[in-house]
Amino acid sequence: MTPEEKARQTIDQKLAAAGWVVQDMKELNLGAASGVAVREYPTDTGPADYLLFVDRNPVGVIEAKRDEAGENLTAHEAQTERYASARLKWRKDSPPLRFLYESTGQIIHFTDGADPRPRARELFHFFQPQTLATWAARPDTLRSRLADQMPPLPERNLRECQVSAVTGLEQSLAQARPRALVHMATGAGKTFTAITSAYRLLKFGGAKRILFLVDTRNLGKQAHQEFMAYTPPDDGRKFTELYNVQRLSSSRIDGSAQVCISTIQRMYSILSGDPIDDSAEDISLAELPDAGTHKLVRYNPAVPIEQFDFIIIDECHRSIYNLWKQVLDYFDAFLIGLTATPDNRTYGFFNQNVVAEYSYEQSVLDGVNVGYDVYEIETEITKVGAELKAKEWVDHRDRQTRAKRWAQTEDDTAYTNTDLDRSVVNPNQIRQVIEEMKTAVETRIYPQRNEVPKTLIFAKTDSHADDIIKTVREVYGEGNAFCKKVTYRADEDPDTILSNFRNEYYPRIAVTVDMIATGTDVKPLEVLLFMRDVRSRGYYEQMKGRGVRSLDAESLKKVSNSADSAKTHFVLIDAVGVEKSLKTESRPLEKKPGATLDQLLKSVAVGGADDDTVLSLGNRLVRLAKQLDDKALARIKQTSGGIALNDLARGLVSALDPDLVVADALDTAQAASITRSADTLTTDELDAARHQRVMAACQPFDDPRLRDLIESARREREQLIDHINPDQVTFSGFSAQAEAHATATVQAFADYLRDHRNEIAALDFFYQQPYRRRQLTFAMIEELHDALSRPPLMLTTERLWSAYARVQASKVKGADTRRQLTDLVALVRFALGLDDELRPFADSVDKRFQEWIFRHNAQRTTAFTDEQTQWLRLIKDHIASSCSISREDFDYAQLADKGGLQKAWNVFGEQLDKLLEEMNEELVA
Known part of the structure; x- marks a missing residue:
């Protein structure tokens, strides 16, 4: 066939797949x-290559071009327009045709x-x-509605960054830009923003269906919950009461669904025909090694290219x-990307069309997110590793089953920090880190807490996670509920554990490898411990x-x-140097022991013989062959029918050797008496030869016994358990970054006191020292605290005290006591230079009370009685918690329990008011 004939043949096939009946003009039957x-339909400017009729009415035209013209299809648009505007033969009505195609068969415009x-x-297929x-x-198009019919956005219940994102996106869509990137910091409400946009696109843009694309089942569940909870600003009903939302769990897309939530894995399975294992939706493709595809996506009439108007990614x-x-x-859909961490690849994919940009730093200033401090724990073995000498008796543990055997080491085994928790486990190293974390949290990071703050530990592997959990429970002296594993392989339902971690008291500590490393919302988290480098x-x-x-305080108090x-704020505890290690722009694929090889073996077993999978499996087996002993290699050779593991690996790699593929194709052609040279082999002949070679190389892996044997051999590589080399902490403290942040916090506090001295009553009180004219009240302290704790400062009493403890540690007392609101008085006095030491307000009140009562007793002919002293101590305690006391306060708490104002009057008589005034002045001064 000529190139033109081949192009038309492909066009015919694609039109037929899309539901069109293709006819020659002489066979016309509308x-x-x-x-x-209809091919070659005559017009007054010549025959159109294809004229499209729907229900007997002409609607469009296709200008067909040979393959070589593919990259120049835009040059033929004028020709298509000429046919579309031409008069059609034998028809009285010939309005301009609306739908215009140019196509080579492979490329469609x-x-x-x-x-x-x-x-x-450009389209993947025909409509x-x-x-x-x-x-x-319809009287309008989707693009005209996006340009003309989107009403102003109601801003009620939306953050400024969300308003900016929705309006920026709609401006981009109005210009018909096909891809748009929404960059919003974690916690800023990306999903809420996306649902707001989806609602407006359905209601005002007339969108038929929207695909919300995720890459793990967990994120799909989370998105579905947010759709169910969303109430639009102009309607009292929930989103799911107005529109059908389907979370895809099969290959069938509900025809009545306006929103479809799906993992990219499942959607790929639907379009490629590749079967999907449910577990494939549990782990992000970005976290799997060699997560190549098995088949190319092909047209599926049940899910046509026009199925979705928008895809939110x-x-x-x-x-x-x-x-x-x-x-x-x-x-054929607009693509809308959501991310908190775009890289160069992301910007490139979305054509640098960033419609909203809201950084983490800005989100902290706005109070949407919180900042963090870095606390470093360094141990000797974490930093430099250790060595196990030959003939040492140690445990050898199977990675998968965790079964142990007690045996001698054969050789000297030096291990580095990168080997730690992979080929060698040092339980004492894990214990040192956990014990130091416990001490640091209880004495330096959150000393005022009675329970362990919600803590997430990042582990290297599932096996490492199990070792950490065992150690955490022992170090804290707690039971199973205290510390749980949240990974895809947890024996308990990970969703239940995650929900409890988020909403219940237990677990206090969760250990994960990858499941909640990204995307998952756990707001009460206050400590992150990295025991894994990234x-x-x-x-x-x-x-x-x-x-x-x-x-907010109420929600945090429910779980803590x-x-x-x-x-x-939260505290990042760095036990592996993750803050200092070099970072790359894009994440390298994770090597996941126990999953990688098994995934590749199963892929080729079910027909996933694409180049990436075959080469990856070959490379894995080459490496494995170097690590196994002779016994294991012999068992594999016997089971494979006499083929050694190295030869199995080489067979996979050589199956794709271009020279060998050409040679096989020539042999096949010669056997069929077809004259061919390497230059004249067709694509189909080369593909057939490649397919035959690959199938032959993969055939041994059809045997499940061989697959199981290879996988079990990999698992038999054991971990050495080093009980011999004890570890020790070499450094524990806040990082230089945290120290700099503490200095900045102290300076921000001092600047605020100076700049607002005339605006807030409490500050006016202190700046008027020693000539104050009114007493300090609890309401004044509350006013100051509210002003300081609002964005952008976020300076709570606890945070300020912690900052001073780092910057001026020798002058700060009571860092390990629970903070009270009245401690803000001590902070202000210390910042203004009225006190040489920073000590809890209650301690200062105690000290001044002792001095005051001693002085009074020395000046009086008769000292205070025991009953009077007991009442004075109650008054002192009230001042310590409330900054002052008045007659009205005797109706509350302990004072009321002791008889209230009437009893106090009976004890002190007319001197009561004078004593109250004097104590207010002396104890707070």
């Missing part, structure tokens, strides 16, 4: 189907002439006839690249993002009883 594509500014766009009929029946920095990008290329800058920022979410204020 009643044959709803959609008919489409223009809707009714759009405000008609612009060609179905009913789609064009539906569009033709959650966490779009992760799993939409490489071959998985096919899912996005398939649909080299990707974006992934590290995502992991830190688990702690940044702000939380002794918390007496809103969440103001």
